[in-house]
């Protein structure tokens with residue numbers, strides 16, 4: 077690799093680093109931390125050095141007011157006297173006074189001449205004065221007195237300067253420590269963020285590489301990252317479920333439709349090769365057409381189940397009256413039952429409002445009734461009942477007087493193509509209950525199978541379809 | 548970063564070594580004398596405590612330690628003022 081290219085890569089890395097969320101969070105953290113630090117320093121300064129400064133200024137101001145009073149009552153002499161008295165008892169040795177005439181010459185006080193910086197009238201200044209040849213800081217206030225006379229009142233500010241120096245040193249040090257902490261904290265924050273997100277991104281990478289079984293590991297902290305991880309996992313589970321569904325359909329097509337297709341082909345081939353007359357050939361072709369119709373029905377059923385399982389139809393949910401749907405189903409299957417010498421008993425409330433996929437629900441009820449009619453012997457009774465046991469729950473039950481289902485078969489009855497052994501002789505492809513189950517799941521409910529008349533010789537089957545009435 | 552330097556400047560003690568700075572005269576032997584004069588003017592009714600302080604101050608002034616002497620004298624004067 078050439079040097080410029082390397083450098084280019086380095087810059088790009090730096091750019092990516094600066095743009096990363098981790099870096100931004102870390103910077104925010106550092107800035108907030110330092111802002112808090114500056115605020116703290118400001119308060120500390122204001123409360124200590126600031127207070128001292130204000131106290132000094134207050135004392136100077138009071139002093140100056142007193143001397144102005146003396147000037148008004150007794151002129152120069154009174155001021156000189158007052159200054160002398162004040163200086164005489166100034167144990168701290170902090171006071172500075174100077175009374176000067178219009179020419180700037182000293183009349184009284186302990187300063188030998190007017191300081192150069194204190195020229196403007198009625199103002200404050202910070203300056204130095206010499207004490208024993210050493211320069212010391214001083215805070216001074218100068219006031220014009222009238223007739224060109226000027227008064228200067230001040231205080232030795234050495235203590236205040238010492239405090240300031242001490243404070244600023246301490247603050248500088250703590251500022252340096254704070255900067256170090258901010259940088260270290262920011263780095264730790266960035267690292268922690270990266271660490272927490274690594275699990276999710278590694279899982280996503282593994283899944284992108286084809287390993288669909290991987291899930292985001294969750295920590296015991298149950299924080300935002302775990303919530304993100306959990307929803308990622310939920311999404312992956314859902315995708316997995318859909319994949320299984322699709323795989324189920326393709327497997328079913330591959331395995332369970334091969335036989336009927338092969339059978340139809342055989343029948344045609346045999347008829348073609350060895351049919352003695354046109355009549356036999358025609359009969360064979362008619363049977364094959366019926367077979368192919370059956371295959372296409374199975375196809376349709378499989379696709380419907382896949383559709384219901386995918387949950388894609390949830391978008392098409394709409395409010396409808398379940399009572400109406402039940403009436404439609406009962407009309408068709410009532411006639412069918414009548415034909416077979418059976419009797420259909422129905423009962424449900426006048427109105428059973430719910431939100432869902434009307435066509436799917438009708439199909440599910442039809443499948444249950446189809447089974448009941450198929451398995452109930454002649455003269456038997458089929459009961460179709462529906463109710464609303466709770467505000468957002470609808471229950472539809474179909475009871476028949478057939479042979480019923482053994483408990484171990486009930487669990488498998490919803491599997492695609494499952495048919496219990498005793499019913500192999502009857503027509504059917506074993507997809508009816510699969511669709512019922514898928515529709516129930518689509519509507520947030522389930523399918524329960526049980527005995528219609530427990531203890532009777534013919535137990536019959538009760539199929540209870542439970543739906544949630546809300547989307 | 549500029550504000551850090553501004554802060555440094557703000558915190559830095561404002562000492563300017565100006566030679567023409569005015570001089571304080573309240574630590575000179577002359578001022579010693581002035582304070583002694585003030586004390587003497589107070590008359591005989593000052594307490595022995597302040598008199599002792601004044602005496603100490605006078606000695607220190609004579610020894611050339613004007614500042615300490617002045618401090619003592621000031622305390623003597625303050626003491627006397629307080630007694631009045």
Ligand SMILES: Nc1ncnc2c1ncn2[C@@H]1O[C@H](COP(=O)(O)OP(=O)(O)OP(=O)(O)O)[C@@H](O)[C@H]1O
Pocket residue numbers: 443446447448451476478479480481489494495496497499503504505506507508509510536537
């Ligand atoms: N009412 C019932 N009484 C007894 N057994 C039943 C009843 N309903 C379903 N079963 C059993 O469950 C199996 C699966 O039923 P399902 O409705 O899924 O398939 P099918 O009725 O055989 O075929 P299809 O409904 O696809 O025409 C049936 O083959 C039968 O063994």
Ligand SMILES: [Mg+2]
Pocket residue numbers: 443446447504507508509
């Ligand atoms: Mg069926």
